[in-house]
Amino acid sequence: MYMSEKSKQIIDACRFCWMCRHICPVGNATGQERNTSRARALGLSVVNRGAAELSPDIMDNIYECQMCEACTCDCATGWDPTYFTKEVRLQAALDGKTPDYINAIVDKVLETGNIYGAKELDADLAAAIKAHAAKEDVILFLGAEARYNVPTAAQNAIKVLEAAGVKFTVLADEPASGYALDWLIGAADETKQQMTDCAAILAGYKTVVAFDPQDAKAFVREYKEYDLKVGAIVTFTAFVAGLIKDGALKVKNTGKAVVFQDPYQLARMLEETEEPRAIVSACATLNEMLLNRKDTVWAGGSFMAIYNPLVSELVSKERWTNAINVGADTIVTASVSEYAALKATAPEGKTVLSIEELVLSAL
Amino acid sequence: MVCNEFLTDIILTELEDAVGKENCSTREIDKITHGVDFFWLSRMWADRGRRMPEADFVVSPKDATETSKVMKIANYYKIPVTTWGGGGGSQGGAIPVAGGIVLDTKRMNKIYEVNTEAMYIECGTGAIYKHIEWAANEVGKATMHYPSSLTCSTVGGFLAHRGIGVVSNKYGKIDDMVLQMEVVLPNGDIINTSATPKHAVGPDLNQIFIGSEGTLGVITKAQLRIYDQPEERRFRGFLFQDMHGAFAASRELLQKFKPSVMRLYDEAETASLIKKIVGVEKKGAFMNIAYEGVKEMVEVEEKILLETFAKYGAEDLGSEYGEKWWKEKITFFYPGHMMDLPQMFGTMDTIATYDKIEKIYWAMKNAIETKYPFAKFIAHFSHWYEWGCMMYDRFIIDGEYVPKDPTEALKLHQEVWTTGIRTAIANGGVVNDHHGVGIKLGRFVHEQYGPAMQVLEGIKKQLDPNGIMNPFKLGL
Numbered sequence: 001m002y003m004s005e006k007s008k009q010i011i012d013a014c015r016f017c018w019m020c021r022h023i024c025p026v027g028n029a030t031g032q033e034r035n036t037s038r039a040r041a042l043g044l045s046v047v048n049r050g051a052a053e054l055s056p057d058i059m060d061n062i063y064e065c066q067m068c069e070a071c072t073c074d075c076a077t078g079w080d081p082t083y084f085t086k087e088v089r090l091q092a093a094l095d096g097k098t099p100d101y102i103n104a105i106v107d108k109v110l111e112t113g114n115i116y117g118a119k120e121l122d123a124d125l126a127a128a129i130k131a132h133a134a135k136e137d138v139i140l141f142l143g144a145e146a147r148y149n150v151p152t153a154a155q156n157a158i159k160v161l162e163a164a165g166v167k168f169t170v171l172a173d174e175p176a177s178g179y180a181l182d183w184l185i186g187a188a189d190e191t192k193q194q195m196t197d198c199a200a201i202l203a204g205y206k207t208v209v210a211f212d213p214q215d216a217k218a219f220v221r222e223y224k225e226y227d228l229k230v231g232a233i234v235t236f237t238a239f240v241a242g243l244i245k246d247g248a249l250k251v252k253n254t255g256k257a258v259v260f261q262d263p264y265q266l267a268r269m270l271e272e273t274e275e276p277r278a279i280v281s282a283c284a285t286l287n288e289m290l291l292n293r294k295d296t297v298w299a300g301g302s303f304m305a306i307y308n309p310l311v312s313e314l315v316s317k318e319r320w321t322n323a324i325n326v327g328a329d330t331i332v333t334a335s336v337s338e339y340a341a342l343k344a345t346a347p348e349g350k351t352v353l354s355i356e357e358l359v360l361s362a363l
Numbered sequence: 364m365v366c367n368e369f370l371t372d373i374i375l376t377e378l379e380d381a382v383g384k385e386n387c388s389t390r391e392i393d394k395i396t397h398g399v400d401f402f403w404l405s406r407m408w409a410d411r412g413r414r415m416p417e418a419d420f421v422v423s424p425k426d427a428t429e430t431s432k433v434m435k436i437a438n439y440y441k442i443p444v445t446t447w448g449g450g451g452g453s454q455g456g457a458i459p460v461a462g463g464i465v466l467d468t469k470r471m472n473k474i475y476e477v478n479t480e481a482m483y484i485e486c487g488t489g490a491i492y493k494h495i496e497w498a499a500n501e502v503g504k505a506t507m508h509y510p511s512s513l514t515c516s517t518v519g520g521f522l523a524h525r526g527i528g529v530v531s532n533k534y535g536k537i538d539d540m541v542l543q544m545e546v547v548l549p550n551g552d553i554i555n556t557s558a559t560p561k562h563a564v565g566p567d568l569n570q571i572f573i574g575s576e577g578t579l580g581v582i583t584k585a586q587l588r589i590y591d592q593p594e595e596r597r598f599r600g601f602l603f604q605d606m607h608g609a610f611a612a613s614r615e616l617l618q619k620f621k622p623s624v625m626r627l628y629d630e631a632e633t634a635s636l637i638k639k640i641v642g643v644e645k646k647g648a649f650m651n652i653a654y655e656g657v658k659e660m661v662e663v664e665e666k667i668l669l670e671t672f673a674k675y676g677a678e679d680l681g682s683e684y685g686e687k688w689w690k691e692k693i694t695f696f697y698p699g700h701m702m703d704l705p706q707m708f709g710t711m712d713t714i715a716t717y718d719k720i721e722k723i724y725w726a727m728k729n730a731i732e733t734k735y736p737f738a739k740f741i742a743h744f745s746h747w748y749e750w751g752c753m754m755y756d757r758f759i760i761d762g763e764y765v766p767k768d769p770t771e772a773l774k775l776h777q778e779v780w781t782t783g784i785r786t787a788i789a790n791g792g793v794v795n796d797h798h799g800v801g802i803k804l805g806r807f808v809h810e811q812y813g814p815a816m817q818v819l820e821g822i823k824k825q826l827d828p829n830g831i832m833n834p835f836k837l838g839l
Contacts, residue, residue, distance in 0.1 A: 013698040016399070016406050018451050018515030022493040031423055031470035031489060032393075033450060039396040042409065046395055049412035061392045074514075077699040290497055310385065325501055 001047075001054055001091050007084035008048060014041035014081050020071035023291070025298040026064060029314035034061050037071045037081035044084065054092070059099055062088050064308070066315075067183060068264040068298040090186030098185065101307045106184050113176035113194075114144035115306060122151035128158045129170045138168040139205040139231075143212030144176060145302065145336040153336050156356035157211045160240060163363055164249040168209070175201055179218035183303060192226055199228035211236040212336050213265035214302070220270055235266060237334050237355060241275040244282050251362040256284040258353065259328040261319065261342070262296035263335035276334050279355055283362035284332070289322045297322075299333065300341030316345040324350070332358050371419060374440055378422050378464070381432035386423040386470065393421040397447055397465045402455035402803060403709055404773055410704050411769040415458060418445070418465035425470045426487065427545055427553045427583040434581070435551035437464055441829050444549075446577035448489065448520030451512045453710065454801025456524060456576045461834045468519050471583055474498050483542050483586040488519030495587065504589040507534035507623075511696040519582050524799025525574040529692055530623040531746045533655070534590060536797065538573045545584035546572050549827040553583075571822065576799055577833040579826050593655035596623070597665060598685025601677040602647040603627075606744075607721060609650055610752075612675035614717050617749045619671065620664050624653035625747045626688070629724070632741040640695055641687050643680070650677070651685045705762030707776055711783040712796040716751035719791035720744070724754055730786040735779060737764040746796065753796040758783065780804070800837045808838030 003011075018038050021027060027035035034040075040061055046052045065085050072080040092098050098106070108117035121129070125147065132140070140161060146154035161168055178195035185191065195218065202208050202219075208231050210216035219233045234242075243249035260280050266272045273293040280286045291297045300316035319342065323331050333339050334355040342352040353361075379387045398415035399405045405415050419442075424430040437444045443463030450457050459465050471487030472494070478485070479502055484495055493514045496506045508521070509528040520526070522544070527536045534540070544556045556568040572582055603609040609627045616622070628637050633649040643649050654664040669679065694700055702708040715723050728740040735758075742756035758779055766772045784794055784807050794800060794807045809816050816838070823830075823839045 015409070016401065016703075017698050018449060018512075019693070019697055020514070021449065022491045022514040027469075028472075028491075028494075031467070031472060033396050033421075033447065033467055033469065034390070034392045036396075039392065042399060043392050043395055046409060046412075046414070049410075051409075051412045051414050052391065052395065055391055057391045060390075076694045076697040079698065290501065325498075 001088075001095055001097075003048065003084070003091065004087060007087045010079050010081065010084050011041045011045050011048065013077070013079045014038060015045045016042070019076070020074045023070040023074050023295065023297065025068060025070065025315050025318065026066060026311055029318045030311060035064055040065065040085060041081060044088065054097060056099060059092055059097055062092070063099060063102055064311070066298050066304060069268050070264065070295075070297060073268050073294055086186045089184065090188055093185040093188055102184055105303065105306060106181065109176065109180045109184070110190060114148045115180050115303060116148050118148040121147060125151040125154050126172070128155050129172055132158065132168055132170040133172060134169065136167045136169045137206040138166060138209060139202065139207070140168045140170050140209045141177070141202070141211060141215055142170060142174060143210070143215040143336065144180065145212050145214065147174065150336050150340050153339060153354050153356065154211070156354065156360055157236060160249070160356045160359050161209075163360070164243040166243070166248070169205065171201070177215040177218045178222065179214045180303075182218060182222055195223060195226060195228055199223055199230050202230040205231045207232045207234060209234050209236055209239045213263040213270070213334065214337070217265040217269045235270065235272055235275070237266065237276040237279060238272060240355075240359060241278040244279060249359070251283050251359060253282065254284050254362050256330060257287060257328065258284045258330040258332045258358070259287050259289040259323050259326060260292070261299050261331050261333040261335070261338060262293055263333065263338060264296050264298055266334060267294050267296045276355060279359060280332055283358045287326060287328060289326045289328060291322060299335070299338040300345070301335070301337030301339075305337070305341060312341055313345055316341040320345060320347055320350065370440075374436065374442065375420060377436050378420055378433060381436060382422050382424045382429050386425070388421045389419070394418055397421055397450070397467070398458060400450045400455060400457045401453045402458065402801065403453070403707065404776060404803070405455060405458055406704060407707075407772055407776075408769055413769055416460045416462060418459040419462050421465045421467060423467045423470040427547050430466065430471075430547040430581050430583050431551040431553055433464065433466060434547055434549055437831050438550055438829055441831060443834050444831050445833050446519070446523070446581050448517035448523065449491065449512070449515050451516040452520060452524060452799060452801060454524070454799045454803040456799055456801030456833070456836055458802065460802055463831070466581060468517060468581070468583070475584070477502055477589075479504065479589075482589050484589055485584065485586045486518060488517060488522065488582045488585055490518050492516060492518055492521060499589045503592060505592050506540075506587065507590045508537060508540060508587075509692070511693050513693065518585055518587065522573050522582050522585060523576050525797055527746055527797040529626070529745070530653070532625050533621045533623040536746075538570060540588045541569050541573065542586040542588065544569055544572060544582050544586070546580045546582050548580045549829070549832050574799070576801065576837045578823060578837050578839045579832060595658045595661045596653060596655035597661055598624075598682045598689060599652050599665070599668060600643070600680035600682070600684035600688075601650045601652065601672055602643070602645055602680055603650060603675070603677050604647055606648045606724070608675040608677070609648055610717060610721055612672050612677060613747055613752070616668060616671045617747055619667050620654070622652045622654045622664070622668070624651060624689075625745070626651045627744040629742045631739065632743050635741065636695065640691050640700065641684050643684055647678070649684070651688045653685060653689065702757070702759055705765055707760040707765045707772065707779075708757060709776070709780060710755060710757050710798060711780070711787065712753060712755050712798055713787040713792035713794070714746070714751060714753040714796040715790075715792045720752055720754060723787055723790045723792045724756065726790045727756060727783050727786045730782050731758050731779065734782055735760065737761070738779065756783075785810070802835055805836060805838040
């Protein structure tokens with residue numbers, strides 16, 4: 001299998017180093033040695049040296065990584081283990097070595113644009129979207145996760161912007177942003193094509209408000225890498241924080257005590273940690289749990305909830321433990337997929353709120 | 364040892380029954396990753412495209428009950444059991460050299476209790492120590508166990524080889540920090556050591572298992588001390604013209620009070636690592652001292668420190684370098700900052716009384732640099748007592764001098780270690796201070812203990828008559 005010199009260099013740096021073990025959400029949840037950057041690097045280094053094949057077993061391990069970049073963020077030297085992980089996913093796809101359970105998701109994304117293979121929108125959501133069919137300068141990009149997995153989140157996002165009097169467009173046939181393919185098979189032609197098609201549509205708007213941090217990350221990072229031009233990208237949280245600050249969105253503090261779960265895409269990849277806190281602080285009493293801001297830990301959901309649900313569940317439960325340890329009854333999150341995962345694993349008496357739910361409750 | 368496919372399958376089903384299918388693996392990736400720890404030889408072997416000895420099964424029990432089931436199976440079939448915590452050990456202690464079962468403890472990571480009245484945390488020994496530190500921090504306390512492997516190693520790993528952290532001078536080694544432990548014996552019995560470590564009910568059972576490197580059983584739970592966060596922690600860097608003055612100054616200082624950090628670097632390490640990471644440009648032996656606790660006492664300690672070190676001609680470098688050192692104390696060990704392949708290297712840490720430690724340093728440096736003129740020998744001294752201190756000495760051989768053939772490289776590695784450790788023992792040192800023995804140094808344990816070895820062998824024979832526990836480690 002082809003591997004770039006950069007990947008080989010990172011692999012050889014990481015293969016005997018465990019320093020980031022403590023912040024890997026998967027490894028901490030499963031307790032499995034293979035769920036470390038060190039293990040993935042060691043396995044691949046052994047393959048690179050001809051002492052093992054890139055077996056289905058080793059490929060499975062490549063897909064036990066959430067690519068959350070906690071390890072990268074923690075590394076004092078600056079090595080990025082997700083770099084080689086992503087490259088191996090791409091090369092495996094090119095060589096026909098992608099696991100079947102991943103190919104099944106890829107096929108769904110290629111056919112429907114979402115990882116669930118869903119073709120029909122929730123009726124209420126469809127109606128809410130229809131009300132914003134007119135072309136405006138601002139487009140609210142809901143993303144596939146909200147549209148097909150948590151449609152109430154999408155509806156609430158629309159309601160928040162409506163409450164602020166924002167004129168905005170929501171597309172009935174929203175294109176896939178490409179984040180899913182990028183995560184699944186890296187920078188394949190299919191990924192680039194999906195991103196190119198999406199960029200062509202979004203280029204017609206001055207401002208793109210990305211509701212889902214997964215999409216926002218793709219717009220800001222991968223689109224830039226592929227030199228795809230779109231309008232100004234603003235995360236939903238930054239946009240709403242601005243609306244509150246400007247007085248366009250008037251909220252009152254509900255007095256509810258909450259902790260905020262930083263989506264790793266926002267906190268680490270887009271370096272956005274204070275905007276969501278401004279929202280939460282305006283609507284509730286914000287406390288902090290262990291591992292916040294750029295040190296945040298993934299709270300489950302998304303891809304792994306489909307093909308490795310036990311891991312996703314364990315990861316979510318770990319995050320609940322962090323919240324409970326600081327006495328929190330409510331977690332607020334700005335990630336659609338983490339919202340779903342945390343909701344599914346909420347202990348009795350504990351609540352997860354999406355950030356848009358919190359805002360709506362504070363109007 | 365498993366010898367045929369049929370029996371392997373039978374045993375696999377029994378182990379799956381013990382810990383659950385998802386926690387019992389024969390996957391290649393699990394075998395590979397549990398075959399290489401931080402031991403230079405295992406890393407070199409993998410680097411040269413060789414496969415290390417691998418386990419037949421990797422099991423991850425969640426508690427003592429599941430561990431007991433695994434032990435009973437292993438004992439019945441007489442399968443070797445190698446306990447694996449974080450795999451960050453440098454002595455090959457976690458490598459399943461005889462195959463069989465690797466028992467990975469990391470699912471035993473539950474924090475059962477944070478007791479701020481009795482000042483301990485009770486946790487599974489698979490917990491990463493950093494997570495224990497976080498748990499302590501959440502209630503305003505600290506574990507005060509800060510080794511460079513804090514983020515990657517488990518509680519059990521530190522217990523298994525008597526680990527130590529950078530503030531040991533004030534707070535002690537891991538063996539000073541344990542109140543009570545739960546241990547699963549090789550026959551599957553689950554035992555608890557006494558409720559407190561200080562008593563007169565015979566020898567301390569804790570200390571039989573701490574440092575036993577998985578040869579006598581599996582430690583599954585431990586109560587570890589926690590401490591109040593210091594009101595104040597101050598640093599002071601010093602430069603000694605030579606190490607002799609530093610030893611004398613430090614010995615005198617320790618008769619007066621216990622700093623938390625005491626780290627003396629020889630001239631060679633000051634000119635390399637300390638210059639690179641901390642920025643000390645001057646020639647000499649750099650020493651960093653930290654002192655902490657109640658503010659008023661810290662003030663007094665600082666006065667004593669400055670007066671004592673001034674008597675021995677130490678140049679006061681102020682607090683800047685010490686603070687930088689504290690901030691970067693773990694950075695030293697990240698790839699790119701540490702020695703790495705193709706270099707050959709090793710840390711021959713030893714400990715001795717003050718009347719011997721300096722002599723050991725020079726004897727080892729001389730022995731290694733004379734016999735292997737292509738080797739560098741550097742050292743720092745990082746854990747100090749009223750009676751002596753430990754030496755963290757390293758040899759480094761650049762890649763151009765390391766044989767390309769892995770077997771020849773292995774032989775050279777063994778030779779250098781033999782030279783160093785025998786010199787340490789001959790001059791009054793011990794085989795190791797805090798990295799343990801593993802397979803790397805097992806051959807020297809008999810040399811150090813002589814007839815006293817029968818005590819360890821007797822315990823081993825009684826507890827593990829089938830010899831299944833971590834074979835070929837610790838010289839047992």
